[in-house]
Every structure is written in structure tokens, then in C-alpha cells.
Amino acid sequence: MREAATPILRYVTYLYSKLDERDLLAFGLGDWCQPNRKNEGDHATPLVVTDSIVTADNLWKAMEIYDILGMAEQKDYVNALYQRLRMAIRKELIDLEHASVYGGTQTGQAIAIAYRMFEEDEIPNDVMKVIEVLEDY
Numbered sequence: 001m002r003e004a005a006t007p008i009l010r011y012v013t014y015l016y017s018k019l020d021e022r023d024l025l026a027f028g029l030g031d032w033c034q035p036n037r038k039n040e041g042d043h044a045t046p047l048v049v050t051d052s053i054v055t056a057d058n059l060w061k062a063m064e065i066y067d068i069l070g071m072a073e074q075k076d077y078v079n080a081l082y083q084r085l086r087m088a089i090r091k092e093l094i095d096l097e098h099a100s101v102y103g104g105t106q107t108g109q110a111i112a113i114a115y116r117m118f119e120e121d122e123i124p125n126d127v128m129k130v131i132e133v134l135e136d137y
Contacts, residue, residue, distance in 0.1 A: 001065050005074065008062050012078050015055060023088035025051040045107040049093055053108075056085045057115035089117050099125035106130065 018027055026048040059082040066075035093102040094117060101108035101117075109130040112118055118126050 001069060005065065005069060005071060008065065009074055009077070012059065012062060012081060015059075016081055019085075022092050023084055024048050024092060025055050025085070027051060028054075044103070045105040046103045049101060049103050049105075049108045050111065052085060052089050052093065053111045053115050053117055056082060056089060056117070057111075059085065060116065086117065094118075096122065099129040101126075101129075 015025065018025055020026065026046075028047055028051045059078050062078045063075050063082060066072075066078060089112075090096065093108075094100070094112065095102075099118075099122065101112045109126060113123060113126050113130070
């Protein structure tokens with residue numbers, strides 16, 4: 001972990017530079033996409049959803065690494081981006097009233113739960129939304 005600490009911090013700095021005007025990210029490879037797509041850009045789950053939420057989870061893990069290593073300044077730096085990104089995700093990509101993640105897909109709903117985009121008391125509503133999406137599939 002100590003060897004990775006500096007490269008991780010460089011990557012976090014890079015991520016700051018990739019935030020769009022809404023503080024979200026959408027620059028990935030699409031390697032998470034469903035198979036048999038007709039076109040390269042034909043993603044069932046919008047790239048902004050997966051890139052933003054998966055990046056938030058990566059930042060969470062980086063904070064844990066810096067915490068274990070006792071690197072408080074680096075942890076605080078990563079936490080600032082994590083909080084900024086999580087707030088943007090909740091504002092721009094999640095309809096909290098209906099527990100609906102932008103794009104309305106299983107992937108979006110599931111990763112929002114798995115990667116802590118919902119507060120604890122919101123999770124039951126999101127689980128019901130995942131079930132609803134699965135039933136429609």
C-alpha cells in the first residue's frame with residue numbers, strides 16, 4: 001500500500017481535472033458494458049453513472065488506504081473529492097423521491113447501493129427499485 005500511495009494521489013489529482021461542469025465523470029472505456037451492443041456508444045447504463053459511482057467507490061478505498069498508512073493530509077484531500085463527487089451524484093443522477101438512478105438500469109441501481117450513494121434509511125426504497133427494474137427486464 002505504501003508503494004501505491006503516491007500513484008494513487010496522482011490519479012486522484014487527475015480525476016479532479018476530469019470533473020465536468022456538474023462535478024461528475026464520464027470518460028471511461030465502457031468495459032463494464034453489456035455484451036452484444038450494436039454500437040460502441042450504445043450503453044444501457046449511462047457512462048456518467050458508472051464512471052461517477054465507481055470512481056466514488058475507488059476514492060472511498062483510497063481514503064481507507066491513507067487511513068491505514070496514517071497519511072491524514074492525503075486522506076483529507078481524497079475525502080474532499082469523494083464528498084464533492086458523492087454530492088453531485090446524489091443531486092444530478094439520483095431521484096431520491098423515487099429511489100431512481102439515472103438511466104433506470106439494474107447496473108445503476110445496484111452500484112448505487114453497493115457503493116454507498118444512498119443513505120442507510122434510503123436503501124430499502126432503492127432495493128425495491130432494483131426489484132422493479134429486474135421485473136421489467
